[in-house]
Amino acid sequence: MWGRNVDHVREMAADRSNERYLPGAEFPYNLDICETLEATVDGYGDILIAVPSHALRETALALKPLLAANARVCWATKGFELHTGKLPHQVVGEVLGSDLPLAVLSGPTFAKEVGAGLPTALTIASTDAAFADDLAVALSGKNFRAYTSDDLIGVEVGGAIKNVLAIGAGMSDGLGFGANTRIAMINRGLVEMTRLGVALGANRDTFMGLAGMGDLVLTCTDNLSRNRRMGLALAGGKSIQEAEAEIQQVVEGVLAAEAVHEVAESMDIEMPICEQVYRILYGGASPREAVSALMSRELKPEAAGSD
Secondary structure (H helix, E strand, O other), rough: OOOOHHHHHHHHHHEEEEOEEEEEEEOOOOOEEEOHHHHHHOOOOOOOOHHHHHHHHHHHOOOOHHHOOOOOOEEEEOOOOOOOOHHHHHHHHHHHHHOOOOOEEEEOOOHHHHOOOOOEEEEEEEEOOHHHHHHHHOOOOEEEEEEEEOHHHHHHHHHHHHHHHHHHHHHHHOOOOHHHHHHHHHHHHHHHHHHHHHHHHOOHHHOOOHHHHHHOOOOOOOOOOOHHHHHHHHHHOOHHHHHHHOOOOOOOHHHHHHHHHHHHHHHHHOOHHHHHHHHHHOOOOOOHHHHHHHOOOOOOOOHHHHH
């Protein structure tokens, strides 16, 4: 394992755990902590990237000259690339080549619970079935189960949009709007996620699985979610900067809101909840104004494709 902060890497090597971000989760005895990326990938074919979406391209570029001839690359990154609108598989394929076996890990997986050994399930999506199967076998254990999929687009869209919706759910709860409002946001948010995903070429059924509805419900309803906590903080009157300082980790939904807005606008896809979260984060709208705007929309039939 490697990280770009050398001091942090040395701390982890000494502690045999990541006390800064995941205290108490002891590393396996056979996990080596390396100070350079070269040493980390030397002699290995299968690579797992776990970085925020804004760092994915940079990481892939650093990996490119170091990869073995038999390399296969997987990532646990969630989100559209800002200003290009590209999904992670497009970014990685563009940098490393689309002929390389590629895969994504996504689903309802709070690190704290995984680190504590609590039962967890996720989805591995790849267009290379053998790679997906190999990863599922390698990662699965007594308390960790991996399901496979060939829908890279659907799994990645679910992972990108759920963070935006979780900020909205946090704001709703922070304002005291209650469980009825929260479930309405989750349900209609799932419709928005599905609408955009299908337009991008995803399989509609993917959004009813772990990487769609599963990750969405988890992220919107539990305070282990950084994105939900961001929404709660904003509802309490804090600025984005104050909330991030309090959370002390990257809140993917903030950048994701802008990226999703750009993608939806470019494709003329209506995503009312995501649009209101974007207005709050980047347009100066208040959470109460946003809820009012959503509730005053034109009445429509409840159908999977309606907004």
